[in-house]
Every structure is written in C-alpha cells, then in structure tokens.
Amino acid sequence: MEMEFKDPARRRRLLLVVIGAVLAATAGLGAFTLASHGSGQVEVPKKTVLVAAHDIPERTTLTSDDVTTRSVPVDQALSQAYLTSSDVVGRVTSVPIYSEQQMTPNLFATTSANSDFSILGPNELVTADSPAWRAVALEVPANRAVGGDIKAGDHVDVIVSVEIDVLMQNDQGQYEQTDTANAQGFQTGESTKLTFQDLEVLKSSPDDNMYVLKVDLHQAEQIAHVQQLAPDSFSLALRPGEDTRSEDTSQYGTTTDRLIMTYLYPAPQVLDLSKLLGPAVSPVPGGSPIPGGGGTPSSSPTPTSPSESPGPDESPAASPAGS
Numbered sequence: 001m002e003m004e005f006k007d008p009a010r011r012r013r014l015l016l017v018v019i020g021a022v023l024a025a026t027a028g029l030g031a032f033t034l035a036s037h038g039s040g041q042v043e044v045p046k047k048t049v050l051v052a053a054h055d056i057p058e059r060t061t062l063t064s065d066d067v068t069t070r071s072v073p074v075d076q077a078l079s080q081a082y083l084t085s086s087d088v089v090g091r092v093t094s095v096p097i098y099s100e101q102q103m104t105p106n107l108f109a110t111t112s113a114n115s116d117f118s119i120l121g122p123n124e125l126v127t128a129d130s131p132a133w134r135a136v137a138l139e140v141p142a143n144r145a146v147g148g149d150i151k152a153g154d155h156v157d158v159i160v161s162v163e164i165d166v167l168m169q170n171d172q173g174q175y176e177q178t179d180t181a182n183a184q185g186f187q188t189g190e191s192t193k194l195t196f197q198d199l200e201v202l203k204s205s206p207d208d209n210m211y212v213l214k215v216d217l218h219q220a221e222q223i224a225h226v227q228q229l230a231p232d233s234f235s236l237a238l239r240p241g242e243d244t245r246s247e248d249t250s251q252y253g254t255t256t257d258r259l260i261m262t263y264l265y266p267a268p269q270v271l272d273l274s275k276l277l278g279p280a281v282s283p284v285p286g287g288s289p290i291p292g293g294g295g296t297p298s299s300s301p302t303p304t305s306p307s308e309s310p311g312p313d314e315s316p317a318a319s320p321a322g323s
C-alpha cells in the first residue's frame with residue numbers, strides 16, 4: 001500500500017494563478033472597450049438660435065426669408081440671440097448683417113432714446129409702413145401744464161397761442177403792419193387754437209418746465225416752426241386715460257373778438273360821473289368845489305328823486321353853494 005502526500009501550498013499557488021489570469025482578462029477587456037469607444041466624439045449641448053439666411057444690408061425691413069434657425073453649441077450661443085423669426089420679422093436693420101450671424105437686438109433700429117424713456121411701446125416695431133414716430137420737448141410753465149402734475153404715460157392736448165400779423169399795402173405798394181383793420185376787417189392780434197391732440201408724454205420734468213412728447217414727423221416739424229416764432233406759446237391740457245377720441249377742431253380757435261361775441265362780454269365805456277353825483281359841481285368860497293352843491297366839504301350830495309330828475313332834453317341846474 002502506497003501513501004500519497006499532497007502539498008497544500010501548491011494548490012494555493014495554482015488558485016492565485018487562476019485568479020490573476022481572470023483579472024488580467026477583465027482588465028484587457030475593459031481597456032479594449034474604452035479604446036473602441038474613445039475614438040467617438042463626446043456629445044456637446046446645443047441651443048437653437050435665429051441667424052441670418054444670407055447677407056442683409058442695413059436699413060432693410062426683414063421678412064421670414066431673411067432668417068433661419070441653427071443649432072450651435074451652448075457656449076457659442078449669444079445670450080441675447082433671438083430664437084424665432086417672429087421676434088425680428090418687420091423690423092429694420094441698423095447695420096449690415098452677415099450670413100449665419102446670430103440675430104441680436106443691437107442689429108436693429110433702436111426703440112430707446114436713452115435710459116429715461118422709449119419712443120416706441122413694447123409691442124411697436126419699426127416697419128416700412130409704421131408711423132415715423134419722434135420725440136420732441138416742449139417748455140411749458142406749471143400754470144399752463146396742470147400745475148406741473150403731468151406725468152410720463154399721460155396723454156395731453158397741446159394748445160398754441162401765437163400773434164397773427166395782418167399786413168396792409170402803403171402808398172408805395174409795400175406791405176407793412178398796421179394798427180388798423182384791413183378791408184376784410186382783420187387786424188393784428190393774438191390767436192389761440194387746439195392744435196395737437198392725444199399726444200403721449202414720454203418724459204416729465206416739471207421742475208424744469210420740460211415735457212417730452214411722442215409725435216409723428218410732420219407734427220415734429222410743425223412744433224419746431226412754432227418754437228422758432230413763439231417759444232413761449234404752448235399750453236397742455238391733460239386728457240382722461242380712457243378718452244381716446246379726436247375732436248373736430250374746424251370750428252375751434254379763439255381771438256379776443258370771438259371771445260367777446262361768444263360770451264357777450266360787455267365793452268367798457270367812459271364813466272359819466274355826473275349821473276352818480278347829481279347836479280353840477282359849484283365852487284365853494286375858501287374851499288374845494290363840492291359835488292352836489294353841498295354847503296361844507298363834509299356835506300354829502302342830496303340824492304335827487306326820480307320826479308326831480310331833469311328830462312332827457314334838459315340840463316341839470318347848478319345849485320347855489322350853501323343852500
């Protein structure tokens with residue numbers, strides 16, 4: 001009978017060899033996997049922005065054919081870039097825009113005059129058919145601007161007062177201003193009329209008597225002309241916020257003669273004091289003439305009763321002094 005001897009250390013060495021082979025195979029497989037995927041590109045986050053579809057000249061009103069969208073890496077997308085065509089269609093470019101250039105607010109005609117006010121409203125765009133809005137400043141003292149209580153956002157009517165010079169021809173055929181009325185009855189004088197209606201106040205500086213108003217280009221021209229002729233000629237009437245009506249001003253306009261005829265102001269006349277003081281004045285010896293024939297300076301004239309009043313064709317008789 002033979003006895004067998006088994007070495008336990010050998011078995012452990014064999015087990016370690018097997019485990020090492022397995023770990024090596026696993027590592028090799030992992031390295032192969034990483035190597036095979038390492039050649040692919042890492043996915044980069046992107047953002048869709050609006051860009052120019054082609055080169056666009058300045059002062060161009062954009063259409064939907066002028067823009068398109070592109071996906072660009074997030075780190076290359078401008079923070080103010082527009083995202084959809086509706087954001088820019090109808091707006092006018094202020095500078096040339098190049099193909100594939102991202103569309104941003106600084107590329108368009110601005111709506112803001114400065115940080116204090118904006119000429120256009122939030123929903124208004126500069127288009128080929130939009131009104132030519134402008135901002136003008138009027139200097140109006142508080143007593144002609146609702147006490148200076150007009151604020152930005154209010155709507156006002158502007159009343160203008162100017163002097164109308166009526167000229168007449170002299171003997172030499174030259175026209176010159178005259179103090180008399182012409183053949184048609186017109187004469188030099190002040191004229192006032194409601195001239196501009198429903199203007200928005202963009203900025204109010206009552207301490208400086210200054211108001212910035214939103215007007216169209218034609219109104220801006222007319223206001224500039226009035227400012228040259230009569231700078232201190234404007235008055236502002238504040239409108240209720242709900243009143244957007246436009247009045248027919250064809251019958252408006254005020255001159256002194258129209259005001260008198262409309263409200264029947266009585267014309268002043270020379271005052272005849274004899275009708276108030278009674279009889280004619282008589283001299284008083286050693287004193288001043290006393291009205292009403294009184295005997296002393298302290299005397300008061302005696303009222304004349306209606307029955308004693310002189311007739312229309314009679315002259316009042318003088319009373320002797322001291323009677």
